[in-house]
Amino acid sequence: MIVVLKDNPNQKQLDNLIQWLKSLQLEINYSQGKNTTILGLIGDTSTVDIDLIAALDIVADVKRITEPYKNVNRKFHPEDTVVDVSGVKIGGGNFQIIAGPCSVESLEQIVSVAESVKASGAGMLRGGAFKPRTSPYAFQGMRDKGIALLLEAKKVSGLPIVSEIMDLSQLSLFEEVDLIQVGARNMQNFELLKELGKIRKPILLKRGLSSTLQELLMSAEYILAGGNGQVILCERGIRTFETSTRNTLDLSAIPLLKSMSHLPVIVDPSHATGLSKLVKPMALGAAAVGADGLLIEVHNDPVHALCDGQQSLTPEAFDELAECIRQIMPFAYKANH
Ligand code: PEP
Ligand code: MN
Numbered sequence: 001m002i003v004v005l006k007d008n009p010n011q012k013q014l015d016n017l018i019q020w021l022k023s024l025q026l027e028i029n030y031s032q033g034k035n036t037t038i039l040g041l042i043g044d045t046s047t048v049d050i051d052l053i054a055a056l057d058i059v060a061d062v063k064r065i066t067e068p069y070k071n072v073n074r075k076f077h078p079e080d081t082v083v084d085v086s087g088v089k090i091g092g093g094n095f096q097i098i099a100g101p102c103s104v105e106s107l108e109q110i111v112s113v114a115e116s117v118k119a120s121g122a123g124m125l126r127g128g129a130f131k132p133r134t135s136p137y138a139f140q141g142m143r144d145k146g147i148a149l150l151l152e153a154k155k156v157s158g159l160p161i162v163s164e165i166m167d168l169s170q171l172s173l174f175e176e177v178d179l180i181q182v183g184a185r186n187m188q189n190f191e192l193l194k195e196l197g198k199i200r201k202p203i204l205l206k207r208g209l210s211s212t213l214q215e216l217l218m219s220a221e222y223i224l225a226g227g228n229g230q231v232i233l234c235e236r237g238i239r240t241f242e243t244s245t246r247n248t249l250d251l252s253a254i255p256l257l258k259s260m261s262h263l264p265v266i267v268d269p270s271h272a273t274g275l276s277k278l279v280k281p282m283a284l285g286a287a288a289v290g291a292d293g294l295l296i297e298v299h300n301d302p303v304h305a306l307c308d309g310q311q312s313l314t315p316e317a318f319d320e321l322a323e324c325i326r327q328i329m330p331f332a333y334k335a336n337h
Pocket of ligand 2: 102103271297307308
């Protein structure tokens with residue numbers, strides 16, 4: 001971190017600043033030029049409050065040289081992290097498709113979708129039991145019953161299951177859920193992230209609706225800093241001025257995140273576009289730019305789905321998508337490694 005001082009800084013304030021920085025175990029490189037005085041801070045600056053320093057009377061500017069995230073940073077962990085979801089590996093060359101309905105609706109529905117997506121090659125089954133809905137009058141999910149039905153589908157299909165947690169109070173219900181999803185709306189629920197850092201279960205962390213990549217990585221940092229290194233990042237589209245799609249899929253996030261961090265990155269083209277006809281082309285695009293996996297909404301009867309039917313694929317359409325992905329994967333892998 002570099003601190004540029006204003007001309008003729010007050011000596012007492014400067015001494016105080018240097019003393020304080022030293023108390024943070026930082027080494028100070030003091031460099032007095034003709035016109036400008038610069039302090040170079042050497043050491044771990046991840047806990048230094050940059051805004052606090054910038055606000056000081058004697059400071060003209062502050063610049064970070066290293067990123068404020070450490071545990072998720074590829075610089076300190078060059079190898080890809082491989083996340084193990086009950087034996088199903090993702091990352092480090094292991095590509096996985098997570099598929100299933102937006103919401104668990106009945107035993108018949110979830111078992112039927114589980115069996116068909118498994119036959120098409122999905123590695124995990126998704127299904128929402130707690131649903132974050134914009135309207136309080138919309139279907140809110142089957143809650144604990146939904147989790148119980150997912151567990152039935154896991155038993156029948158053998159697929160690990162993925163479901164979204166919305167609040168810390170639900171954590172005990174997720175004991176047998178293989179991968180816990182933190183949705184876009186909870187990406188910055190820091191108390192939830194801290195608790196998920198304490199458990200030893202993989203976490204799927206979705207990018208917030210209007211979050212930067214650095215904010216996403218800082219949220220992942222919360223989980224890793226707590227001791228849980230098994231985190232998968234998910235690009236699911238961001239808010240822009242465009243209204244033709246539900247969100248705007250930021251495909252550039254994939255190669256960027258993969259260069260910034262060692263964590264696996266997957267893409268959710270269902271929520272990113274909101275339109276079933278765009279799911280396959282965007283899924284292919286995601287695989288081509290180096291994603292480690294996909295999250296795809298599949299429903300046995302999309303027209304009558306209780307949630308997100310317009311963006312859900314039929315099992316047949318999903319089968320076709322999975323086959324196309326299989327065909328491009330060897331080329332996509334080579335192109336990105
Ligand atoms: C979901 O995956 O069901 C979901 C609600 O996604 P997001 O948090 O990305 O909106
Ligand atoms: Mn959905």
